[in-house]
Amino acid sequence: MGVKLRGLLMLPCFLAALIHAQNEMDQKSVDCYxxxxxxxxxxxxxxxxxxxxxxFKAYQGKYILFVNVATY
Known part of the structure; x- marks a missing residue:
């Protein structure tokens, strides 16, 4: 019974963390121009x-990785 009870207690914590993570992602979205x-x-x-x-035209047709290291 202890394992079932522990599982039931973990479910609300997991759901709360999932909702919190989704809210943070929504706040960091940026509209493009x-x-x-x-x-x-x-x-x-x-x-x-x-x-x-x-x-950048010199690299057309090649793989390029742009890394934005700026902070806000």
Whole structure:
């Protein structure tokens, strides 16, 4: 009987955590700007030392991983 009781007590905790996690995800959503035209290939970035501009068009057809390390 102890195992069944422990399982019944765990269910409300699990459901509360699930609901809390869903609420946090909803609060962090961001609307995209529909007024932005073009693709990623129309943009580029400067190197860390700021001496060179790298157009993303140079990487068209290749796999690219963009990592956003900014904080808010």
């Amino acid at each position: 529909s007024s932005i035209d073009g693709t990623i290939y129309d943009y580029g970035a400067t190197t860390l030392d700021g001496t060179q501009f790298i157009p």
